[in-house]
Amino acid sequence: xxxxxxxxxALSVPEGENLVLNCSFTDSAIYNLQWFRQxxxxxxxxxxxxxxxxxxxxxxxxxxxxxKSSGRSTLYIAASQPGDSATYxxxxxxxxxxxxxxxxxxxxxxxxx
Amino acid sequence: DxxxxxxxxxxFRKEGQNVTLSCEQNLNHDAMYWYRQDPGQGLRLIYYSQxxxxxxxxxxxxxxxxxxxxKESFPLTVTSAQKNPTAFYLCASSMDRxxxxxxxxxxxxxxxxx
Numbered sequence: 001x002x003x004x005x006x007x008x009x010a011l012s013v014p015e016g017e018n019l020v021l022n023c024s025f026t027d028s029a030i031y032n033l034q035w036f037r038q039x040x041x042x043x044x045x046x047x048x049x050x051x052x053x054x055x056x057x058x059x060x061x062x063x064x065x066x067x068k069s070s071g072r073s074t075l076y077i078a079a080s081q082p083g084d085s086a087t088y089x090x091x092x093x094x095x096x097x098x099x100x101x102x103x104x105x106x107x108x109x110x111x112x113x
Numbered sequence: 114d115x116x117x118x119x120x121x122x123x124x125f126r127k128e129g130q131n132v133t134l135s136c137e138q139n140l141n142h143d144a145m146y147w148y149r150q151d152p153g154q155g156l157r158l159i160y161y162s163q164x165x166x167x168x169x170x171x172x173x174x175x176x177x178x179x180x181x182x183x184k185e186s187f188p189l190t191v192t193s194a195q196k197n198p199t200a201f202y203l204c205a206s207s208m209d210r211x212x213x214x215x216x217x218x219x220x221x222x223x224x225x226x227x
Contacts, residue, residue: 004155031213043119043203043220051213089155091216100146100171101205101216103155 002027002094006104013080014112021075021107023090028068031093035064035075038087038106047088048075080111116140119204119219125227126191126198134189134222136204145187146205146216149173156203162187163209191224199225 003026013019023033032051036044048057048064050073056065063076077084087108091101117138126132138145144163148156158171162181176195181187187206191198202222208214 006155032215034215036218041201041221041223044205044218046215046217049215091156093216100158100161101156103148103157105153105155 002102004092004102004104006090006107008107010108012110015082017080018078019080021088023073023104025071025092028071029095031095033066033073034091036089038089082111082113085109085111117204117206117217117219119222124222124224127227129193131190131192134202136187136219138185138206140206142206143209144207147189148203150201150203
């Protein structure tokens, strides 16, 4: 059974700092890995999608990497801003079970002005 | 604009009552999913549907039921058999079950017990 772990569970940084969020998964039989942002009481906003054949994806200040063989992904946020404060979730889409996604529990990020 | 609409945003259930959460998408997606999120946790899959008139149980289907009579609609019923229904419910869709397509999410329904 696929398990997804996100470390740390919570992170607090001063504004302007670069930071890395970690995601690990136990079964490398995946189609893709997706990073989401969730604001309190809200739904999920997709940030980046990395296909299993890709190594990384970039969008603005965000860069996500994928090492499928080791079961790891990182989300790098450059020059963090208070508006980046949210919970960040990673999800892997499995090649079995009709492509369902398994989620980590998230990392709650607070960026202090 | 294309997207996923969930309603209501907040829902309250009395003891012994069944309640239905609505999920509608105009993205022309084949696959639809229902997830449950508890505080401080990730999402767990309740049910999913790959095509009209077909659906499969996810990891925590007990106490829930679904239907998929139309491509754009995938309602979730929380039955009285679900003893701990208080949670945030998220509906998602994707172009097909394969894969390299991203999942799109609605804004969620928060269900509480009266």
